[in-house]
Amino acid sequence: MSGPTGTTSPAELAERYGLSKSSIRPPLSSYLRELWSRRQFVLSYATARTYAMYAGARLGSIWQVLTPLLNAGVYYLAFGVLLGTKNGIDNYVAFLLSGIFVFTFTQRCMTEGSRSLALNLSLIRTLHFPRATLPLAYVLNELNQMLVSLAILFVVVGFTDGPAWRWFLIAPAMVLQMMFNIGITLVFARIGTFVSDVTQLLPFVTRTWLYASGIFFSLPAKLEQLNAPSWVVQVLAFNPISAYIDIVRRSLLQEHKQNELPHAWTIAIVWSFVMLAAGFWYFWRAEDRYGRG
């Protein structure tokens, strides 16, 4: 057919026979399509992980309920009782729980997700699949935990404030936070793979974020108490976590009007879409390099 292969360069030869580079990054659209086709893997892997997480513990999956309760108990003791940050918040238990649960959801996604690829490196070096499936499965794990936490929250609010139609706003609030979490998890999954120091650093970042997000106290009330100018609260309201906490509190708490942050829904929606898109884009850009570790 043709002369000896020595006369043509390998790249030309490859092109002539329609060969493509084996470790090439697919275009974003087909990457997302491939990702969608592996949704069953994501789901099964998440279920299997949840199961494995509690398999060794004597109390088993009861820990899914106990962990958030104990967490909340510790914070209630520290802030509600010892430091007394309640000042004038009507239903402080529900106020605190909603803040902690929403925050923990994002925080766990970030810290766990940053290790999602590093911990599965040998799987990545063995099988071919869109790498984003792994961080996505981790997010699904945390969503599962969040739903258990929300059930606890509904019980608490049901007993204190009583049920209300407002509660249905929780659904869009959760969808928005989920979108944000997927985005931020993908970002940290990529960073955590190439710079493993991030895993050490993240707890400090998230702890700082925790105190700035108005979880233990009402941000507007606190700032008023400190005589801070009004633009401070406007700036702090741009914190995505504060926005997600606020929209959850708006839908659950009866007396939240005076503690509301400005434009919480708008800020929450914008963050969700921007973070989701940015996360997928940023993660996909390194798709062909995750195997190197």
Added chain:
Amino acid sequence: MAGAEPTVIADKLDIIYKVIAGQGGKGTAATAFRRILKRQDRPTIREVHAVKSVSFTANKGDAIGVIGRNGSGKSTLLRAIAGLLPPASGAVYTSGQPSLLGVNAAMMNDLTGDRNVVLGCLAMGMSPAEVQRRYDEIVEFSGIGDFIDLPMSTYSSGMAARLKFAIASAKTHDILLVDEALATGDAEFRVRSERRIKELRDQAGTVFLVSHSLDVVHETCNRAIWLDAGVLKLDGPVEEVVAAYVHSTRAG
């Protein structure tokens, strides 16, 4: 070689990867800080230049044995062909998606064997219905029996290898990369897996086989590549290459 249809082309392929080599040297905070100031890389992170400027062309119908001593870059080369390890420079061109059939495929050790079967198949891109259809066949081929309900951490290494092989070989492949699969398991399983590889070879266009068993390479391959410390030393008909390799090991 006229009329031959290439399916895999390696063009001056270089693979470098980073490994964390434990706590080497003085691991104190002070030395770490000094390193940061001097902008040095961590000494415990070592770069391994596993494959050095390897070029070859594999054609349809080729069964190529990859031989060489331990640590000569054989498995790394297969992973690069499969597109799992990105090349530092150079390139590998392939027709379609090559599949790596390895025994050291990581599985989830906390999970039971049957969970691993399902997850492995889903990761390879099978649909849930397809997994269900293949499930019995996979479990039977692995010969694990009742152990399938137990966590994989309780398996012996031979059992784990058998299950992994059974999962990975459940799919049909265009370009098949086999890594030492024949060396695992007991004699009976070896016969069964050898037969399975022959079947897969008949379906696949091109097969690469990494093995330390020169007999197996001799039997299943028509061509061989000899890697030595990451460098391609010899590429040619299987008899010649194996003979040269045997000669060098005797001499050395």
